[in-house]
């Protein structure tokens with residue numbers, strides 16, 4: 001039971017942004033609240049994959065706290081290499097440890113590895 005239920009102050013909940021009833025609200029969902037890079041630690045590692053392929057893996061940056069597709073795009077562009085997102089890991093083809101360490105630090109992440 002809500003406070004004021006059944007009285008003139010008993011109003012159904014309305015959207016804070018458009019003032020419509022929540023059922024009628026068509027506001028776009030709010031952008032994800034991301035965690036600032038300074039509060040996260042990226043862990044870097046160079047690993048071997050099948051057929052001797054070498055990849056640089058970035059761990060420790062959860063998808064909920066980061067715009068991983070955008071970040072992957074920046075890393076790929078900086079390295080001039082391909083890459084993918086696997087679960088919460090970013091994988092860049094080739095050994096780009098130094099470059100990624102510098103770039104992630106520049107963005108503001110703490111970097112380990």
Ligand SMILES: [Zn+2]
Pocket residue numbers: 015016017018019020025026027
């Ligand atoms: Zn709304």
